[in-house]
Amino acid sequence: MAEKQINPFVRLGLEIGPIVAFFVAYVKLKGQTFTIGGTDYDGFILVTAGFIPLILLSTFLMWKLSGHISKMQIVTAVLVVVFGGLTVWLNDDRFIKMKPTMIYTLFAGILGFGLLRGESYLKYVMEGMMPLQHEGWLILTRRLMFFFALLAILNEVIWRTMSTDAWVNFKTFGLTVAIFVFFMTQNGLFQKYAIEEKNG
Known part of the structure; x- marks a missing residue:
């Protein structure tokens, strides 16, 4: 569909x-x-x-x-x-606090597996939103893989060492802002490897 x-x-x-x-x-x-x-x-x-x-x-x-x-x-x-x-x-409450760790670890692992095969699984998810050259997809996927791994580690550190208040704020605002900032900082890559649409 x-x-x-x-x-x-x-x-x-x-x-x-x-x-x-x-x-x-x-x-x-x-x-x-x-x-x-x-x-x-x-x-x-x-x-x-x-x-x-x-x-x-x-x-x-x-x-x-x-x-x-x-x-x-x-x-x-x-x-x-x-x-x-x-x-x-x-x-x-430890289980729900571990959920972001599991999610980001899983995503990082899936992206990493694709890269080992010379593929960008990210491309299959986001290609319709921003068409890029193959090399651009590989670079973005590699960066996002490390970014997800960092978020997983950060979530573990915060929920294990800080209060529930701190973790809820991190989950609600910190993760959202971090993902937004990550994609904003990739603007140079998007411009360099963008595929220009042909007219006519």
Whole structure:
């Protein structure tokens, strides 16, 4: 099925809406304890429980509206269900905090495997957005692989050594800003290796 164009604001809302909702809910419920079925859960656990159906709903709506969801979105949704589910089931916030580590390690590994084969798997995901020469794709993929590996390490350091507040801020704002800045700093590469569209 061909991907349908959807309103960019709707797309943005579906992509970052669940993360914003997670942050807002955490701010409201942090420090509180709720007793459910005789078991005490802190606010972070309940927020995580709400985040799981929210990410599934946003992924479904993205597919329904555009007729397409990327493999990255599918992997992210699956890992949210797995690690979020373990967090709630075991009443242990370490699992959801490890999720970004798993995601970025997986993405770095997939990109690295492709590079070993002389291919850019990133090209298959993003080619429609920015056509580049083969060499450009390889360079961008190599940079993104190292960037994802760095984010995985950074997430581990932050959740293991800092407070939950610090980790939530990092996940909500730090990761988003870091990815935005990364692609902004690749402007020179995009210009150098861009494939110009032929007129007529």
